[in-house]
Amino acid sequence: MKRYFLIAIIVAAVAALALISYKAGIIKTPEKIEPVETAVSNEPPATVQETPSEEEAPTVEITPEMQQRLGVKTEEAKVVPLRKVIRTVGRIEADERRVFAVTTKFEGWIEKLHANYTGKFIRKGEPLAELYSPELLATQEEFLVALKWAQTGVSKDSEALLEAARRRLRLWDISEAQIKRLEETGEAMRTLKIYSPASGYVVEKTALQGARVMPGDLLFTIADLSTVWVMTDIYEYELGFIKPGQEAEISLSYLPGVRLLSKVDYVYPALSAETRTAKVRFDAPNRGLKLRPQMFTDVEVKVDLGKRLAVPEDAVIDTGERQVVYVDKGEGYFEPREIKTGIRAEGMREVIAGLKPGERVASSATFLIDSEAQLKGVKPLGMKRH
Numbered sequence: 001m002k003r004y005f006l007i008a009i010i011v012a013a014v015a016a017l018a019l020i021s022y023k024a025g026i027i028k029t030p031e032k033i034e035p036v037e038t039a040v041s042n043e044p045p046a047t048v049q050e051t052p053s054e055e056e057a058p059t060v061e062i063t064p065e066m067q068q069r070l071g072v073k074t075e076e077a078k079v080v081p082l083r084k085v086i087r088t089v090g091r092i093e094a095d096e097r098r099v100f101a102v103t104t105k106f107e108g109w110i111e112k113l114h115a116n117y118t119g120k121f122i123r124k125g126e127p128l129a130e131l132y133s134p135e136l137l138a139t140q141e142e143f144l145v146a147l148k149w150a151q152t153g154v155s156k157d158s159e160a161l162l163e164a165a166r167r168r169l170r171l172w173d174i175s176e177a178q179i180k181r182l183e184e185t186g187e188a189m190r191t192l193k194i195y196s197p198a199s200g201y202v203v204e205k206t207a208l209q210g211a212r213v214m215p216g217d218l219l220f221t222i223a224d225l226s227t228v229w230v231m232t233d234i235y236e237y238e239l240g241f242i243k244p245g246q247e248a249e250i251s252l253s254y255l256p257g258v259r260l261l262s263k264v265d266y267v268y269p270a271l272s273a274e275t276r277t278a279k280v281r282f283d284a285p286n287r288g289l290k291l292r293p294q295m296f297t298d299v300e301v302k303v304d305l306g307k308r309l310a311v312p313e314d315a316v317i318d319t320g321e322r323q324v325v326y327v328d329k330g331e332g333y334f335e336p337r338e339i340k341t342g343i344r345a346e347g348m349r350e351v352i353a354g355l356k357p358g359e360r361v362a363s364s365a366t367f368l369i370d371s372e373a374q375l376k377g378v379k380p381l382g383m384k385r386h
Helices: 002-024 064-070 134-152 158-171 176-185 236-241 366-375
Strands: 074-076 078-094 099-103 108-113 127-132 191-195 200-205 218-223 227-235 247-251 259-271 277-285 296-312 323-330 333-345 348-353 360-362
Touching: 078 236, 078 333, 078 348, 127 134, 127 218, 134 158, 134 176, 158 176, 227 236, 227 259, 227 296, 236 277, 247 277, 296 333, 323 366, 333 366
Parallel strands: none
Antiparallel strands: 074 360, 078 227, 078 296, 099 218, 108 127, 127 191, 200 218, 227 277, 247 259, 247 296, 259 277, 296 348, 323 333, 323 360, 333 348
């Protein structure tokens, strides 16, 4: 009996000790372990691609029957010699280097006019007018007195006075022939002739018989029209092709079939803000006076551009943002390809990038092919921009 009582006390003590340990955290209950599911796959493990594959070029199919109905033609991209022709309108003007103004350096009155109308042709050295000048008459008389003194040796300064009077006559544009005549005759000339400085036409005349003239007044304008200028306006985008020395052909409406050869003489440095053009000057020989000032002409400048890769201009579709051609890939397939273009010349378009020599492109019905490609959502790959 005592024995059973002792066992009961021991069991109670162990239970009390276990309860105290649990509350104190000495004995911990094991955490619940979630089962891990292992996925089993029958597919082989994936491999990492080191270099991406090139993007395949898109194409649009145009069957041979459809090509025939649309009138599709193809041409080969070739390296060909290109020549650009710049056409413009010219205006004939007198060569400013051959225009002469006739003025006087003394006061006087016009007593006789030899060149008495505008447009008269006059040769170099021919008289234009005769002027009376009291000042010039007094200077002639001083010259004759100094000449007489120099011949008689009355004064030691006579030679210096004679030379001073001679110099004054020269400064007034009195010719050596007139001074020599004055020495030979010993008489002062009441009127003095004004001679033409060059052969040409009287294009302007302000001199009137009996009129008074003052120093510096313009009496005549003489223009030598044996060579004239042809002034043209060249657009800004064509200026890079124009250089001095280039040959040009000039034609006139009143001379059908006649073409005159000329050369670029000068490209003016300023640009017109309104028309975006620059003036270009051509020298033109004027045999027979066929070219008259203020006439209009047609001018053609042919520029040799050398050999360049080109395709027909109709083969290029210009969207404003990029240029596209349709490359014939064979078996009725066409690839839309973006290209970079250059100059236009003689119906051809230079190709700078995007095409290789020998590739064929659609040269007609390109807009119909492009419409078909747009309907099918086929677009060209963009060019690589460097």
